[in-house]
Amino acid sequence: MTQSVASQLSQPRDFVGYGPHPPFMTWPGGVKLAINLVLNYEEGSEYSWLEDGRNDNWGEYNLTASPPVRDLGTETHFEYGSRAGVWRLVRLFDRHDIPITISACAVALEKNPPFVEWMKTRRHDLLGHGLRWIDYTTMERSEERRHLHEAVALYDKLLGRRPLGWNCRSLPSVNTRDLLVEEGGFLYHSDPCNDDLPYFADHQGTQILVVPYSKTLNDSRYLVAPGYSNPRDFAEDCRSAIDYMLDEADETGGRMLTIGIHARWMGQPNRASGLREVIEHVKQNPAAAFMRREDIARFWLANHAGFERRG
Numbered sequence: 001m002t003q004s005v006a007s008q009l010s011q012p013r014d015f016v017g018y019g020p021h022p023p024f025m026t027w028p029g030g031v032k033l034a035i036n037l038v039l040n041y042e043e044g045s046e047y048s049w050l051e052d053g054r055n056d057n058w059g060e061y062n063l064t065a066s067p068p069v070r071d072l073g074t075e076t077h078f079e080y081g082s083r084a085g086v087w088r089l090v091r092l093f094d095r096h097d098i099p100i101t102i103s104a105c106a107v108a109l110e111k112n113p114p115f116v117e118w119m120k121t122r123r124h125d126l127l128g129h130g131l132r133w134i135d136y137t138t139m140e141r142s143e144e145r146r147h148l149h150e151a152v153a154l155y156d157k158l159l160g161r162r163p164l165g166w167n168c169r170s171l172p173s174v175n176t177r178d179l180l181v182e183e184g185g186f187l188y189h190s191d192p193c194n195d196d197l198p199y200f201a202d203h204q205g206t207q208i209l210v211v212p213y214s215k216t217l218n219d220s221r222y223l224v225a226p227g228y229s230n231p232r233d234f235a236e237d238c239r240s241a242i243d244y245m246l247d248e249a250d251e252t253g254g255r256m257l258t259i260g261i262h263a264r265w266m267g268q269p270n271r272a273s274g275l276r277e278v279i280e281h282v283k284q285n286p287a288a289a290f291m292r293r294e295d296i297a298r299f300w301l302a303n304h305a306g307f308e309r310r311g
Helices: 003-009 072-096 106-110 113-120 141-159 176-183 231-252 269-283 293-306
Strands: 033-041 101-104 125-128 199-203 206-210 255-262 288-290
Touching: 033 072, 033 231, 033 293, 072 113, 072 269, 101 106, 106 113, 106 141, 113 141, 125 141, 125 293, 141 176, 176 199, 176 206, 206 293, 231 255, 231 269, 269 288
Parallel strands: 033 101, 033 255, 033 288, 101 125
Antiparallel strands: 199 206
């Protein structure tokens, strides 16, 4: 059996999970809904003509094709995120004093030292998002391993700490989870989008904690159809999910919700207003709270054995 085939078969699909009886639990402080707000920071690590001989297509427009020349328009859309957008979001987080998770590409952080300095002075946790914001699905295993190790080393150099979780651009490869287990320094994996609660997956005899991500409440929907046409759409979508899950928690126990945002998209002033509404909505409800992804993982690791299973 070749390595590629072995990798394909190393992660069998699971269509059952917790089934009708998820763990009945409550988050610290009696919170019913843990909301993980993830700031994806990618600016400067995306595909670019100067570095890759191709352009990225996820600037302000989701382009289906890119001209075979340098695309200054898309480049400057990305630059907006690092020059202006991220600072608008930073002010919002500081103003409301909420903990978030920063899913950052290592090269993107390297290109914005002031943002790195801000991160050093705050309590937000770091989620590994790759060395660069590029496609890992078809990358050779050895090359993906090199990217992983270089990224971890660069995070440590810039921030004095490594990421304890990992989340690739859009899709992991069939080798990603194996490489995370092999590296040995990760607390959890966040590429899967298949549950509302953390769970353990057996990976060739190693138990790995999965803290699921989600692309449902995500500002990328401003660029896809059907998606968000204005900030009210985003705010209402998030509020609907928050309120529903809070009601559901009375029957099923504590829930987890991920909201994903990006500096170049949510950092625009109109869209930031929608995020502000969501933050204010959460802060008005004591049964919901923002939690860092690392704290969710640590709580689950420390307490999962005692969670009740009803039914």
